[in-house]
Amino acid sequence: MRIWAVALNTFKETIRNRVLINILIFAIGLILLTLIIGDWSIYQQAKVIKDFGLSAMSIFGLLIAIFIGIRLMVQELxxxxxxxxxxxxxxxWEIILGKVLGLSITLMINIVFMSIALWGTELIQEGQIDLGLAPAILLITVEILLIVCFAIFFSSFISSTLSAIFTIVVFTIGHLSGFLRDYIEIYPDKGFHWLLKGIYYIVPNLEILNLKMAVVEHLEQPPHAVLFGLLYGMGYILLLLLLTIIIFSKRDLK
Amino acid sequence: MKLLFKKATLVVLIVFLSLGIHWTQRKIDQYHVIRFVDKSPVFLPKGEVLKWMSMGYRGLIADWLWIRTVLYFGRRAMDEDNPYLIYASGRGELEDELESVAQQPVPFDSTNDFALQIRNELSHIWQGSQYQGLIDYIYPMLERVTTVDPHFIFPYVFGGVYILMETGEFDEASALLEKGYQANPHCWEFPFYLGWIYWIYRGNMEKTTAYLSEAVGKEKCPQYVRDLLIGISKDPERSQFTRLYLESLLQSNDNPEIREQLIEILNRLNQSSTEERVY
Structure with a gap:
């Protein structure tokens, strides 16, 4: 109940910050894009709408996650x-969970409305909606929640600027994990590959949560890709929440 | 009164700045066409680097590169404001002019810089209009698009067939289609188009038959590919079917340049009884 009170308060705070205005920007951007790219993309309008929609959803969500997530803690402190x-x-721990929950609700409302805008645009332009995009949207949500947790984790013990930098670094390395793994496999004799291996296993591989290209191009996926993606993402989220609670509980607030 | 003056000054300032920006924009837009005369070589990093840099947004980056490619093609080959097109549409006159410049004994002596400049520019424009800058830019761009997103089918077909029709660069086109085939072995489009270009541009019936047979074996391969394969296989000399196919293409096409090319190919075909190369 107390967690819910903090969550509701956090949610109201984000709404007051006009965070949801990005839904409007997203919808207008998508409509403008479809008007412009119709001729430019030569028969590839559907693909471009989906790529743009999913990428914008992810980028908007991540920006909100990083900046609002950090501000939530740092501002209070x-x-x-x-x-x-x-x-x-x-x-x-109830404060931490409440704040994460409140911001997560805002982000999920964002994603729901952006998905409706994306499918609506598809319906108008193509006369049909591609529900096959849903797994990618689900994993985008998990990725954004994971980034929220990283932002709150860092901001519980360092300054807001450093928290933003570290969160962006985690996001970048997370998407380059595949290249790290390939590098280790191609050059196994390099002296520092233990370091790369360490980074590879500590930082989440965000490409596991990236099905955007696969759903747009209807590519065959490994079995249970969505399920394993969910388990992987949720595992990291829980771990980060635990670490944040430990650090925040020990922090001297005087 | 003071507040009103302040507000009025602000409004005037905003209007003045907006008009100034608008005027500057219009001035810049006047140089719009000149920008496209440049060859615009590809300054972007290689496809593998772009793939690495695009992180989780490979589809988006591939779309952006693809739209840049299409816009470039449009400016070079189709846009009415395109200087290449303007010269290309008056190709005969330009050719005559170049020839007359070349034949004149010494109306321009070699020390006359202005004359040399005109002559160089004319020949430069003529060469440009022949290829419209397509080979230097489009293929490197398509290479990047298809490396960033190897499953994006249409760019392969665009480079392998459409651009081939414009430039006649068979090696670049077939390499692109081969790349697409390797990345998407389940797609019938690649063996079909490979067979088609080997047929029309090389007259290599062995490769054509082999590729079309592969295409027919793929899922979702349309009936017309089977019909084409059957048609080619039934015709012992294979030239009769080619002739019929080209004639039907000629009848269904209104584009004078393509019609001219088709007529030329048909004439060559008619002249040769044992045809191995169609084009």
């Missing part, structure tokens, strides 16, 4: 408003 919450009969 810097403006000392955390004292007001911490002095109430509430555990610190």
């Amino acid at each position: 810097e403006q000392k408003t955390i004292y007001v919450i911490a002095s109430k009969p509430i555990n610190r």
Whole structure:
């Protein structure tokens, strides 16, 4: 119940920050794009709409996740408003969970509306909707939630600028994990490959959560790709939440 | 009163700045055509690097590269404002002019810089209009598009067939289609188009038959590919079927340049009884 109160408060705060305005930008952008690219892409309009829609969904979500996620914690700490919450009969882990939950609700509402806008555009332009995009949208949501957790994790013990940098670094390395693995396999004798291996296993491989190209081009997927993606992403989310709670609980708020 | 003056000054300033920006934009747009005269070589990183850089957005990057390629093609080959097209549409006159410049004894002596400049520019434009910059830009761009997204089918077909029709660059086109076939071995389109270009541009019936047979074996291969294969296989000399096919293409095509090319190929075919090369 107390978690829910924090979550609701966080959700209201993000709404007050006009975060949801990006849905409008997304919808207008998508419609403009379809008007412009109709002739430019030569018979590839459907593919471009889907690629653009899914990528924009992911980019908008990630930007909100990084910047709002970091601000949620840092603002409370810097403006000392955390004292007001911490002095109430509430555990610190409940604050963390509430904040993550509140921001996750905002992000999921974003994704739901952006998906509706994407499918609506598809329906108008192509006369049909491709529900096959759903697995990619699901995993985009997991990726965004994972990035939220990283942002809140870093911001629980370092400054907002460094938190943003580290979260972006995690996102970048996460998408380059496949190349790290390939590099280790191609050059197994390189002296520092233990370091690369370490990075590969510590930083989440975000390409596992990336089905955008596969669903757009109807490529064959490994069995249970979505299920394993979900398990993998949720596993990291839980681990990060746990670490954040431990760090935040030990933090001296005086 | 003071506040009103402040507000009015702000409005005037905003209007003045907006008009200034608009005027500047219009001035810049006047150089719009000149920009396309350049060869615009591909300054982008190689496909493998782009693939690495695009991270989770490979589809988006491939689409962006693809649209750039199409826009470039449009400007070079189709746009009415395109200087290449303007010269290409008056090709005969330009050719005559070049020839007359070349034949004049010494109306321009070699020390006359202005004359040399005109002559060089004319020949440069003529060479440009022959290929319209397509080979230098389109194939490297398509190479990048297909490396970033190897399952994006249409760019292979665009480079392997459409651009081949414009440039006649068979090696580049067949290499692109082969690349697509390797990346998408289940697609019937690649062996079909490979067979088609070997037939029309090389007259190599062995390769044509082999590729078409492969295409027929693929899932979702349409009936007309089977009909084409049957037609080619039934005709012992194979030239009769080719002739019929080209004649039907000629009848269904309104484009004067393509019609001219088809007539030329048909004439060659008619002249030779034991035809091995059609084109």
